[in-house]
Amino acid sequence: MSLGYWQSSETLLHGEFGVYPSKGIRYALSLTQTGLHIQRLVPKPEDDQRTVVPILDMVGCHTLRRSSSETFAYFSIYTYPLKKKKVTMGSSRTRQRTVRTFRVDEASDYSKNQAAAEKWAVAIKCLIQGIPISSETDFVPGLLPRTRRLLLLLNPCGGRGNSLQQCHSHILPMITEADISYNLIQTERQNHARELVQAISLEEWDGIVVISGDGLLYEVINGLMERSDWEDAIKMPIGILPCGSGNALAGAINYNAGFEQAMGSELLLNCILLLCRGTVMPMDLVSVTTCSGIRSFSFLSVAWGFISDVDIESEKYRHMGSARFTVGTMVRVASLRTYKGRLSYLPVLDAHRPICRSITLAPNGSLVPFQRSQLHRTVSDMGLCEERNVMYKRSSASLDTNELPSFETPSPGSPTALNSSSFPFDSVSDSSQQDSTLHREMEPTIHHQVNGPKDDLVPALEQPIPKTWVTVEEDFVLVLAIYQSHLGADLFTAPFSCFNDGLIHLFFVKAGISRAALVRLFLAMEKGNHIEMECPYLVHVPVRAFRLEPLTRKGIITVDGERVEYGPVQAQVHNGLSNLITGSNRVRMASV
Numbered sequence: 001m002s003l004g005y006w007q008s009s010e011t012l013l014h015g016e017f018g019v020y021p022s023k024g025i026r027y028a029l030s031l032t033q034t035g036l037h038i039q040r041l042v043p044k045p046e047d048d049q050r051t052v053v054p055i056l057d058m059v060g061c062h063t064l065r066r067s068s069s070e071t072f073a074y075f076s077i078y079t080y081p082l083k084k085k086k087v088t089m090g091s092s093r094t095r096q097r098t099v100r101t102f103r104v105d106e107a108s109d110y111s112k113n114q115a116a117a118e119k120w121a122v123a124i125k126c127l128i129q130g131i132p133i134s135s136e137t138d139f140v141p142g143l144l145p146r147t148r149r150l151l152l153l154l155n156p157c158g159g160r161g162n163s164l165q166q167c168h169s170h171i172l173p174m175i176t177e178a179d180i181s182y183n184l185i186q187t188e189r190q191n192h193a194r195e196l197v198q199a200i201s202l203e204e205w206d207g208i209v210v211i212s213g214d215g216l217l218y219e220v221i222n223g224l225m226e227r228s229d230w231e232d233a234i235k236m237p238i239g240i241l242p243c244g245s246g247n248a249l250a251g252a253i254n255y256n257a258g259f260e261q262a263m264g265s266e267l268l269l270n271c272i273l274l275l276c277r278g279t280v281m282p283m284d285l286v287s288v289t290t291c292s293g294i295r296s297f298s299f300l301s302v303a304w305g306f307i308s309d310v311d312i313e314s315e316k317y318r319h320m321g322s323a324r325f326t327v328g329t330m331v332r333v334a335s336l337r338t339y340k341g342r343l344s345y346l347p348v349l350d351a352h353r354p355i356c357r358s359i360t361l362a363p364n365g366s367l368v369p370f371q372r373s374q375l376h377r378t379v380s381d382m383g384l385c386e387e388r389n390v391m392y393k394r395s396s397a398s399l400d401t402n403e404l405p406s407f408e409t410p411s412p413g414s415p416t417a418l419n420s421s422s423f424p425f426d427s428v429s430d431s432s433q434q435d436s437t438l439h440r441e442m443e444p445t446i447h448h449q450v451n452g453p454k455d456d457l458v459p460a461l462e463q464p465i466p467k468t469w470v471t472v473e474e475d476f477v478l479v480l481a482i483y484q485s486h487l488g489a490d491l492f493t494a495p496f497s498c499f500n501d502g503l504i505h506l507f508f509v510k511a512g513i514s515r516a517a518l519v520r521l522f523l524a525m526e527k528g529n530h531i532e533m534e535c536p537y538l539v540h541v542p543v544r545a546f547r548l549e550p551l552t553r554k555g556i557i558t559v560d561g562e563r564v565e566y567g568p569v570q571a572q573v574h575n576g577l578s579n580l581i582t583g584s585n586r587v588r589m590a591s592v
């Protein structure tokens with residue numbers, strides 16, 4: 001018998017109790033590291049029936065007294081087990097609240113019964129919160145940390161716009177059962193959350209939790225990084241309760257905890273359950289610099305091409321919730337575009353081997369010969385700006401300056417500023433791209449001063465890339481840099497990704513893929529099977545940094561699903577810079 005098994009089956013507490021409401025029924029309870037074993041004693045069942053309530057399904061435990069004339073004390077355990085629910089077309093799963101109240105009645109005076117009830121409540125709460133205990137532990141309230149205080153930021157407009165309703169029906173009742181105190185603030189506009197977290201006093205909070213989609217968390221992270229005390233601020237545990245359309249990070253948290261892939265209220269309830277447990281893990285952040293030198297911190301992705309087009313163009317179907325992406329995908333597949341660009345990256349050679357069998361890296365991180373015809377390594381000794389100028393001169397004759405993209409003009413003399421007129425554009429690869437009416441207009445960019453660690457792996461955007469990098473020049477259908485397992489709650493894009501693996505998973509799909517094959521890839525992505533399809537157009541490389549230079553005139557680049565200025569963009573990972581409330585003690589190792 002392994003030590004782990006012995007520890008998990010070790011009985012921490014054992015006792016016999018009545019129940020409330022009392023009908024003469026009595027139970028024997030045994031508490032182990034993983035669950036509460038309940039066996040009915042009276043009336044004695046015909047067979048040895050035991051129910052095991054997993055600790056994983058519990059959010060809290062309270063002691064109570066029903067009346068001052070009684071000597072009995074009670075403890076109530078709040079659980080949310082997954083139940084199968086019959087629906088018109090088959091079945092679906094949902095978590096159902098179940099409260100079990102036990103009566104402690106062994107002693108003839110209340111204080112002794114209350115002390116016993118308290119002991120059980122403390123032990124159960126320790127298990128829920130992952131506080132190490134054993135049968136030797138003295139279960140006193142001092143074992144528990146002080147009540148956690150969470151700042152809840154709710155976007156009433158996220159997803160289908162029902163976050164406030166979800167908050168009142170599920171979130172607040174559950175976190176109250178978990179003894180969490182909170183302040184709930186509804187965001188009133190874009191950037192409100194960003195401003196709020198810049199002004200909070202850090203010591204007043206144990207965590208900031210967004211009740212929204214991924215976009216609001218992006219604001220929170222960048223608001224924290226804009227503070228002068230960013231080094232402390234970014235260590236504030238952050239969490240997410242999914243009420244958006246994509247809910248990628250929630251999908252990753254759900255997966256990390258070992259739950260089955262979930263959507264909607266099942267995903268929300270799983271995430272509340274995990275929030276109540278409260279375990280925190282380091283999470284990588286990626287600093288992203290766009291062409292005017294604006295730096296932001298991203299926790300999810302940088303996307304260009306098919307994925308960012310769908311994300312932004314499907315804004316108009318927001319009322320559909322997550323179905324907006326399905327509709328958006330179909331629309332975009334029907335008029336598939338390709339984008340010419342140059343993608344440079346710093347490959348990770350030691351820790352991981354490539355995932356897609358369609359790509360093989362040579363020991364130096366470049367692609368092996370059979371793919372050299374499509375992809376080549378470029379080590380430029382020439383400054384990027386010089387390269388751009390050369391290319392611009394080459395193509396300027398055919399460029400109408402009125403058609404230049406509307407990205408923000410950098411301030412003159414800015415060290416990282418690029419001259420927009422020196423941005424090299426190849427001819428537009430698809431005539432439909434000229435239709436900019438499909439694109440959501442960019443919100444006016446507010447210039448926030450983001451602090452943060454130095455980007456030591458990437459040179460300034462106008463500088464050439466280091467010789468150790470690999471460059472690929474291609475017609476792309478999409479480029480996606482992702483550092484979470486999920487791109488949406490049902491898009492299991494990088495199954496091997498962990499919160500703090502220090503990796504950016506760079507995917508790209510090359511032009512030439514058929515519409516049908518692209519649809520098949522996305523369908524397979526739901527279960528994370530797209531990697532095994534060995535699609536020759538799909539490439540994955542684990543990297544620490546990358547630079548993307550679009551050579552196509554118009555397009556959409558998104559960072560964490562938010563549109564940013566179009567043009568060259570580069571990024572590098574900062575390992576474990578933030579702290580994420582994952583609620584799980586499971587440590588998934590990077591497994592490629």
Ligand SMILES: Nc1ncnc2c1ncn2[C@@H]1O[C@H](COP(=O)(O)OP(=O)(O)OP(=O)(O)O)[C@@H](O)[C@H]1O
Pocket residue numbers: 155156157158159160187188189190191192211212213214215216217219243244245246247248561562
């Ligand atoms: N009261 C508000 N009115 C309008 N926009 C808001 C408000 N509060 C926040 N926002 C903005 O809404 C944007 C989108 O929010 P959020 O990410 O929460 O939802 P979503 O886009 O539906 O979800 P996902 O990012 O998962 O797809 C954020 O960038 C945020 O700035």
